[in-house]
Amino acid sequence: EDQVTQSPEALRLQEGESSSLNCSYTVSGLRGLFWYRQDPGKGPEFLFTLYSAGEEKEKERLKATLTKKESFLHITAPKPEDSATYLCAVQVGGATNKLIFGTGTLLAVQP
Amino acid sequence: NAGVTQTPKFQVLKTGQSMTLQCAQDMNHNSMYWYRQDPGMGLRLIYYSASEGTTDKGEVPNGYNVSRLNKREFSLRLESAAPSQTSVYFCASRRDFTGELFFGEGSRLTVL
Numbered sequence: 350e351d352q353v354t355q356s357p358e359a360l361r362l363q364e365g366e367s368s369s370l371n372c373s374y375t376v377s378g379l380r381g382l383f384w385y386r387q388d389p390g391k392g393p394e395f396l397f398t399l400y401s402a403g404e405e406k407e408k409e410r411l412k413a414t415l416t417k418k419e420s421f422l423h424i425t426a427p428k429p430e431d432s433a434t435y436l437c438a439v440q441v442g443g444a445t446n447k448l449i450f451g452t453g454t455l456l457a458v459q460p
Numbered sequence: 461n462a463g464v465t466q467t468p469k470f471q472v473l474k475t476g477q478s479m480t481l482q483c484a485q486d487m488n489h490n491s492m493y494w495y496r497q498d499p500g501m502g503l504r505l506i507y508y509s510a511s512e513g514t515t516d517k518g519e520v521p522n523g524y525n526v527s528r529l530n531k532r533e534f535s536l537r538l539e540s541a542a543p544s545q546t547s548v549y550f551c552a553s554r555r556d557f558t559g560e561l562f563f564g565e566g567s568r569l570t571v572l
Contacts, residue, residue, distance in 0.1 A: 383559070395561065398560055447505075
C-alpha cells in the first residue's frame, strides 16, 4: 500500500536553531515529491518539487533533498516567520492525479 | 493575483441539508481538485477533474458530487450533509507538466 509518513509530528525550535523534517515514503513508482507550507487558516502553499534521488532544491532558509526512500526539509537558522505546518506529498507513477499527502510537521520557531 | 478562489469561507449546516462549494481559478490550468483536511488524516482527495468536461472519483467520494462548469470553475455539492462531513475543504488547480498544486484558502464546514 502506498504510504507517506512525516516526522516529527511537531517540532519546537529556538530562532537560529537549525533542524530537519523527514518525509518517508513507500510507493510504487515515484513520479515526484512535493513540499508545501501551510499557515493556520490558509491553504497549502507550494515550496519544492523533487523528481529523482540525489536532487536538491533551495529557497531562502529551506533546502529539500531526496533519496530513494525519504526526503528531508532542512531549515537553516530559522526565524519565527518560518513557523507553519510543512506537508509533503508524493505523486505515484501511472496515475498522474494520485497525490498522497503526509499528515504534516507542525513547526514552531520561538524568538 | 487571485489564483484559486473558494466560497464560502465558513458554513454551518444541519444534518440533511444540501449546499454547494464554489471554486474558480484564473491560471488557465486544466486539472482541478477537491480535498478535505481533517486532523491527523492529512489531505484526502474527494474528486478531481483532469480537464473541462471530465470528472473522476478520488479517495473519499461518497456523499459528494462535482461539476466542472467550464475550465475555470469546479464546484463540490453535498446533497444531504452528515456530521462526518464536518471538515475543511480545499480546492486546488494543477500546473500542467510540472504538477504542483495551487490551493484556495479553504471552506470550513460544520454539520450539526
